[in-house]
Each structure stands twice: as structure tokens, then as C-alpha cells.
Amino acid sequence: MARILVIDDEELVRFTLRKYLVSAGHSVVEAKDGLEGLALQKSDPCDLVITDIIMPEKEGLETILALRQDDPDLPIIAISGGGRDGYTDYLEVARPFGANRSLAKPFTQDDLLGAVEDCLSKNS
Numbered sequence: 001m002a003r004i005l006v007i008d009d010e011e012l013v014r015f016t017l018r019k020y021l022v023s024a025g026h027s028v029v030e031a032k033d034g035l036e037g038l039a040l041q042k043s044d045p046c047d048l049v050i051t052d053i054i055m056p057e058k059e060g061l062e063t064i065l066a067l068r069q070d071d072p073d074l075p076i077i078a079i080s081g082g083g084r085d086g087y088t089d090y091l092e093v094a095r096p097f098g099a100n101r102s103l104a105k106p107f108t109q110d111d112l113l114g115a116v117e118d119c120l121s122k123n124s
């Protein structure tokens with residue numbers, strides 16, 4: 001199966017995503033923000049990246065742009081629960097920035113695994 005990088009500043013979200021992904025046979029690498037995620041992806045690339053949009057340090061849209069610049073074919077899934085200001089259209093912006101798919105939090109395990117499989121199948 002795939003090696004997946006999960007970038008999210010919330011530990012509980014990373015834990016839940018890891019649980020879902022490992023149950024489907026994937027291996028997971030975790031980062032707490034975009035800076036850490038980009039460094040991990042550069043040093044030991046993963047097959048797919050799942051990134052939150054609203055994070056400290058380097059937020060998700062900047063992270064997606066940087067990932068796309070380094071690897072135009074890397075599958076990327078953007079996730080978000082909106083922002084502190086209640087604006088919930090961040091995911092609409094993620095696609096033009098380079099995300100292949102987007103999921104609004106909260107999402108189900110089936111939603112996540114379906115998006116992962118869709119991205120991986122289009123990239124194989």
C-alpha cells in the first residue's frame with residue numbers, strides 16, 4: 001500500500017487519520033505543520049500528502065504550493081474544518097492551489113479512504 005504524509009496541527013486529527021489509514025494497510029508519517037511536513041517530504045518522500053489548511057507556521061495553501069513546486073504529480077488531499085473567523089471556503093481555494101481532492105471536517109473513514117484510493121489510482 002501507500003506511504004502517506006499527514007500534516008495537521010491537531011494531534012487528535014493526526015491520530016484519527018493514522019488509525020483510518022493504517023487500518024486500510026497504508027503506512028503514515030506525521031507532521032504538526034507545513035514546515036515540518038515539507039522537510040519530511042523532501043528528506044523521505046511519501047506517495048500522497050493529506051494536509052490541513054489552517055495551521056500555524058506554514059499554513060496549508062502555502063504548503064500545497066511548495067509541494068506542487070517540488071513534485072507536480074504528487075497526490076494531495078486538502079482537509080479543513082473552516083477557520084477561526086468562520087470562513088469555510090478554504091477548500092474551494094485548495095484545488096486551484098494544487099490539491100487533487102478536498103474534504104471538509106468532520107468526514108467519515110469511508111470518505112477519507114475513498115479520496116485516498118481515488119488519488120492513488122489516478123497516480124499509478
